[in-house]
Amino acid sequence: MTHAGPELHIHPDAIRHNLSVLRHHLKSYAVGQTPARIWAVAKSDAYGHGLIPTLRAFDAADGLAVSSADDAAACRAAGWHKPILLLGAGLDLTTLSGAGPGPLHVVVSNPEQVNQLEHNSKLPGLYIWLRYAGSLNHAGFKPADYAPTWHRLAALHAKGRIAGLGHFQHYAYAEDAAHLLAERRQFRQTIFGLSGPVCSENSAATLNGPDVAATTQWVRSGIILYGVNPLGRHHKPGLALRPAMTLKARIHAIQQLEPGEAIGYGCTARARGPMRVGLVHCGYGHGYPRTLSTPAPCSIRGRKAHLFGRVSMDTLTIDITAQPDIQPGDVVTLWGDHTVPVDHVAQAADTIPAQLFTAITPRVRRYYPGDPGYQEPTA
């Protein structure tokens, strides 16, 4: 580390690797059929990894999915020529200025957007994905409204007013195999008899029901590309994913605690015996989670340790009683090496890795390969 504050090391090669693992996974389940194409989901600044700095890592994907037209424009300006999918719900389609050098795909989730397509003959040739509300119910059409809307859009498609038309859904609970099955059934019933490609499978569904996912037309893969198996690390099929983000910070001092002595705001932690605690320059003001229901893990010199005491704005504190060799200046990995998978930290914080990734504030310096001070994750 070259900097006093916490550092975020981003590994585009890990994203490339995970993309290739996913591609292989889909091929292996497609069994003689065309495997699904891959939308690399890069919303929320590529899940906090940096949309533009990691853009080239998505090159092997078939398209890039982002939230907003602004993000799409930035990717086009940075040289992305493949399809872009705008995931944002309820976009005003009349504000879209054009497809740019590659196809623009848009999710349609409300009747107003269908009106916009019908009444604006000058809209650029958009590829439309009609969103089914499903069990998620975050925007989209209910079963009764889905088919009628589809027919209106199909009429536009027949006239060449839209570039394409497909079926779109977000699962609410693809992590649960039985729930995924039920959600897939509802969706298939809704689109029954309607032609067109399907885009419904997220990372969890791709792993939890890979045979079905692999034979849809497009999957949407987010968290898996950043190195996280949303079903947990030991779920089968096991995928050799690599973490794309490492969060590190430095111990700036070591505090000795006598038995009974407290540490941290609210005095929520007290030493049961003599303790040695490392004071680490990272806190919730850097985006590290403040609320932990169990002590989060970390690692130092390749060995595991745990937080002890409440995380403050600029400081977190770790129990190094059993590690007398640790000294001020030592670097702590807070997540993103083999000792500290981010999902273990997420579990301690009652959250998910995507939330941790996107929470890191601009106060934390980012390092990419080629930057002075960049470091590869330890194997």
Place this chain on the structure above:
Amino acid sequence: MTHAGPELHIHPDAIRHNLSVLRHHLKSYAVGQTPARIWAVAKSDAYGHGLIPTLRAFDAADGLAVSSADDAAACRAAGWHKPILLLGAGLDLTTLSGAGPGPLHVVVSNPEQVNQLEHNSKLPGLYIWLRYAGSLNHAGFKPADYAPTWHRLAALHAKGRIAGLGHFQHYAYAEDAAHLLAERRQFRQTIFGLSGPVCSENSAATLNGPDVAATTQWVRSGIILYGVNPLGRHHKPGLALRPAMTLKARIHAIQQLEPGEAIGYGCTARARGPMRVGLVHCGYGHGYPRTLSTPAPCSIRGRKAHLFGRVSMDTLTIDITAQPDIQPGDVVTLWGDHTVPVDHVAQAADTIPAQLFTAITPRVRRYYPGDPGYQEPTA
């Protein structure tokens, strides 16, 4: 609102007002003595309000407290001529390039820093605050080491090698009156017989033990300046604070739910009867808390509502069943008006307002007075 995504409206006038309320509060408790001077604490980008954009709002403070030398330099460059206090623990003092146009105060929390002061006669004339470890134990000297260290620093002061010398502590639990009393006693015992000014009182202590706080030499006021009473809104002495940050977002669609229907990832929320749910363009990818132990409040058209269902990366969902007049396009205040104090949201998320303030990501557009689209909070 002028923008499709969530918006953060920052109110520097509220900071000015809160500063003046605090000044009056300290004066009223100083009773014939000199009331404490005020360090306005602006670390973590002024608690997420924007350090440089709000800088002028701190003009009436006696000094500005920030974390790093970089922040200090940015404030100097932006015209801050009053004292600056560097709060960051364990700074390498040999890297400090100079006091600039105003005094530079530094917290000394480890022996290495004392060595640096003794062995570098060319260090700029720093005003030194010696940090007591206290019950917080986030850096600083234990009782046995405090006085000997003080004497070393006092010798430097006598030779004119440092510009000043004071006593510094962070309370661990000033929100609890009995704990505050015990922490004050320990600190007073430690510094007994040692001359010099005292800087020990944070926002909570200033409210929980105002008579003592008002007669120290410097208080450090953070959260109170941003409009939050850390003891809760109904604690006496009541201070008429104003929120300095309003988080708003727009309803982009309304979803009808049938009894038993789920909403959100994980299907954690199910409609007990027919429900009307507003889909709001704001999620954890914008920094809104994902983990809520009770439904967080919000307000629309001046009326209170609550979240219903899990917060996702880009969407949160609110129950508007009882408010049939609410329509897509309506603006939801997520915190920062009289209907939705931020501490109520913090309570629902098992956290504190400072954590919420600092978590808002760069994806959220900031508005300051004078910007097109800026709005005053509703009274």
